[in-house]
Amino acid sequence: MDITESLFQAMTLFGLGMTFVFSFLGLLMIAVKLMAKYIPADEPVIKKRVPQKKLATASTSTSEINPQLIAAITSAVQQYRKAEVA
Amino acid sequence: MDGLITLWNDTGIAHFEFPDLVMISVGCLLLYLAIVKKFEPLLLLPIGFGAVLANIPNAGFNDEGGILYYIYHIGIETGVFPLIIFMGVGALTDFGALIANPKTLFLGAAAQFGIFATLFGAILLNYVPGMEFSMTDAAAIAIIGGADGPTAIFLASKLAPDLLGAIAVAAYSYMALVPLIQPPIMRALTTPEERAIKMKQLRPVSKKEKIIFPLVVLMMTILFLPAATPLVGMFCLGNLMRESGVVDRLSSTAQNELINIVTIFLGLGVGSKLSAESFLNLETLGILGLGAIAFSIGTASGVIMAKIMNKYSKDPINPLIGAAGVSAVPMAARVANKVGLEANPHNFLLMHAMGPNVAGVLGSAVAAGVLLALVG
Numbered sequence: 001m002d003i004t005e006s007l008f009q010a011m012t013l014f015g016l017g018m019t020f021v022f023s024f025l026g027l028l029m030i031a032v033k034l035m036a037k038y039i040p041a042d043e044p045v046i047k048k049r050v051p052q053k054k055l056a057t058a059s060t061s062t063s064e065i066n067p068q069l070i071a072a073i074t075s076a077v078q079q080y081r082k083a084e085v086a
Numbered sequence: 087m088d089g090l091i092t093l094w095n096d097t098g099i100a101h102f103e104f105p106d107l108v109m110i111s112v113g114c115l116l117l118y119l120a121i122v123k124k125f126e127p128l129l130l131l132p133i134g135f136g137a138v139l140a141n142i143p144n145a146g147f148n149d150e151g152g153i154l155y156y157i158y159h160i161g162i163e164t165g166v167f168p169l170i171i172f173m174g175v176g177a178l179t180d181f182g183a184l185i186a187n188p189k190t191l192f193l194g195a196a197a198q199f200g201i202f203a204t205l206f207g208a209i210l211l212n213y214v215p216g217m218e219f220s221m222t223d224a225a226a227i228a229i230i231g232g233a234d235g236p237t238a239i240f241l242a243s244k245l246a247p248d249l250l251g252a253i254a255v256a257a258y259s260y261m262a263l264v265p266l267i268q269p270p271i272m273r274a275l276t277t278p279e280e281r282a283i284k285m286k287q288l289r290p291v292s293k294k295e296k297i298i299f300p301l302v303v304l305m306m307t308i309l310f311l312p313a314a315t316p317l318v319g320m321f322c323l324g325n326l327m328r329e330s331g332v333v334d335r336l337s338s339t340a341q342n343e344l345i346n347i348v349t350i351f352l353g354l355g356v357g358s359k360l361s362a363e364s365f366l367n368l369e370t371l372g373i374l375g376l377g378a379i380a381f382s383i384g385t386a387s388g389v390i391m392a393k394i395m396n397k398y399s400k401d402p403i404n405p406l407i408g409a410a411g412v413s414a415v416p417m418a419a420r421v422a423n424k425v426g427l428e429a430n431p432h433n434f435l436l437m438h439a440m441g442p443n444v445a446g447v448l449g450s451a452v453a454a455g456v457l458l459a460l461v462g
Contacts, residue, residue, distance in 0.1 A: 006209045006221060013225075014202040017456045021198050024310060024452050025191040025445065031302050032188035035295050042292040 101143035105362030112360060113137030116255070125262035129235065129353050133255065136357015147358065154358035162243050162250070162355040167348050168236035169320045172451075174345030175236065176324025177337050179415070179447070181299050183440040186288040189395065190407070190438075194445025196391030197411030198453045200231030200384025207376050216368040222246055225457040227373050230257045231380025232450030233264070233414040237317060239356065241454045245462055251359030252370040256377035264417045265424075267378070268385050268409050272425050275389045276405045281429035283396070283404040285438045293329070300325040303448065307455070313462070314455020321451065384412040388442065410439040413446035 094100055116134030120127040139147045140154055147154040161167035184190060208224035211217045219227065226246035229238045230253060238257040242250040260267065273281075300322035307318040327337040359365075392408025406426050410418040419439035426435040 003209065003212050006212070006224075007206065009221060010205040010209050010224065013205055013457070013460055016460065017202045017453060018195075018199065020311070020456050021449055021452050022192070022195045024306065025195040025449060027310075028303065028306060028448070029188040029191045031306070032185055032191075032295075032299070035298060035302065036185070036188075039292060039294045039298065041290070042294075 096144065098143055103143070103362075105366055106141045106143055108366060109141040109360060109362045110138050112365070113141070113357065119259075119262075123262075126258045128349055129258050129356075130262070132350050132353025133258070133357040133360070136354040137251075137360035138357075139354075140358045140361050148361060154354060157351050158355040158358050161348075161351050162239065163247065165240050165243055165316065167352040167355065168240040168243070169316055170348045171236040171345055171352060172240075172317055173320040173324040174340045174348070175415070175447070176300070176321035176326075177328045177340040178345075179321075179325055179328075179444050180440070181296060181325065181329075181444055182291045183288060183437050184444050185291045185295050185299055187438070187441050189399065189403075190411075190441030191445045191448075192395065193388050193392055193408045193411040193442035194413075194447075194449040195411075196408065197384045197388035197442070197446050198232065198449045199387035200380040200382070200412065201228045201450070201453050201457075203383045204228040204231050204376050204380035207379055208372075211372045211376070214368070214372070217372050219369070219372070220246075222461050223249055225461040226250075226253055227376050228380060229253075229450070229454055229457065230260065230373075230377040231384045231412070232446075232453060233257070233261055233381060233384065233412040233418070234447060234450045235261065237450050237454050239352070240317060241457060244458060247359075248364055249369070249373060251356060251361075251365055252373045253377075254356040255360070256374050259374075260377050260381050261414045261417065264381075264412075264414050265421050267381055268418065268421050269425050271382055271385045272389055272406055272409050272422075275386060276393070278429050280393070280396070280405050281426060282433060283402050284430070284433050285404055285407075285435070286401045288437060293331070296329040297326070300329070307452075311452060311455045311459065313459035314451055317451040317454060318448070321447070381412065385409045388412060388446075392442075404433075404435055404438065407435055407439040407442050411442040411446045411449070413443065413450055415443050415447060416440065418446070419443040 113134045116130045116137060119125040120130035120134060136154060139145070146152045149155060205224050205228045208219045208227045212219060222245040226242040226249055229241045232238065235254070235257050239250065239254050242253040246253070304319060304322040307315050324340050327333050327340060388408035388411035389405050390408070392403055392405040396403040396405060404426060406422045410422045412418055419436055422439035423434060423436040426433050
C-alpha cells in the first residue's frame, strides 16, 4: 500500500479511535455517577453496645493521660513533620 | 579422530555465529538491567534469560520440540498468558479512587492519544530505507504507548507476531523508565503553582459500588466493543473476585501464585522471540524510538487534559495526575505523587493519581480493542 494512503488510513484510525475511547470512558463516567446516586452508601458497621463502652473508656483514659505526655507527643510529631519537609 | 570431530561439531564454540553472540549479549544486557538496575526485574529477568537460551546454537529451544517453542505456542501465540496476567492485574486493582472521582476517566482516555499519534510515526518510518511497517505492524507498535505490558503482548501476538519480541522489550523497558521519562515532561507543561494544587479528599466508596463497577464495565464492553472483551472480560473477572469478598482464595491465587507462574512463562516466551533474525534489524531501532515517542505524547496529553479540566471543573484538579493516565500501574501514580511533593511537601497526590492510573488501564484495553476491530 502506498504511504499516503496508509497515512490517510492512520488518520481515520486516529479520529475513530480517540472518539471511541473518549465516548466509551465518558459513558462509563455517567454510569459511575448514576451508581453513586442510586446505590446507598455502606451502613457504618455499628454494634450497638460496643461503641458506648469504647466511648466511656476513651473519655476516662483521656482524662488519665498526663498533659505533659500529650505535649511531648505533639512536639515529636511536629519535629518529625519538619524533618520530613527538609 | 572422527569421534573428536563429531564432539567438536557438537560444541557451542564451533557453531556460534556473530548474530547469535550479539543476541546473547542483548539477553545479558537485559539480565544486567533487571538485576543491577532493578528495571522491571520480574519480567526482564525471564525475558533476558529466554533470549540467551533462544540463541544457543544446536540447542533447538525454538525448534519444534524445544521448550521455548512450546511455551510460545501454548501461551503467547494463543494469547492465553497475557490474558491470565490481566486477570491477576484485575484482582490487584482497586477502583475505589476512580469510582470516587469518575472525571479522572477522561484523563485515562486523553493519555491514549499517544497510542494513536504513534500510528502516524510508524507509517512515516516507511520513508526510511530498510524499515517497512504495514498497518497491522503500526497498530501493534503504537500500543506501546498504552504502557501496559499484557495488552501490548496480546495485541502484538494477534497483529504482528514477528515484532512481538521488540515490542514487549520496548514496552517493559519504557515502563521501567517511567520515573525518568515523565517528570521532565510534567515539569515543562505545568507551573509550580499548578503542581502545588491540593485536591479535595476522596469520598468513601461503598462495597456495592465496587462490586457493580466491573459488571458495568463488562456490560458496556459487550454492548459497544466486543473485540475488547477478552482483555476487559478477564480484567473484570479478576476485579470481581477481589471485590465480591466471597472467593478470597481464588482472588489471592490470581494475584499471587497464578500471576507469578504465568509471568515466568510469559517472560521466557517473549525472550524466545528475541532471536537474531527477527531482532537484529533497523525495524527494532524504529520500534524502540517510536515507543519512547508514544510514552512522551501520552504523558503530555494526559497533563494537558488535566490542565483543561482544572479550568472548568469546580473541584481543583492537579495537572500532575494527568500523567498517570498512561497506565504503568502503579509506577506512574507514584511519579505524579513524587513530583507533586517536590512542589508542595504536604500534598499527597497518590490516591488521586490512582484514579487516572487505573482509568488508563481500561483506556488502553479499549484502544487495543478498537485497533483489533479496525485493523485486525
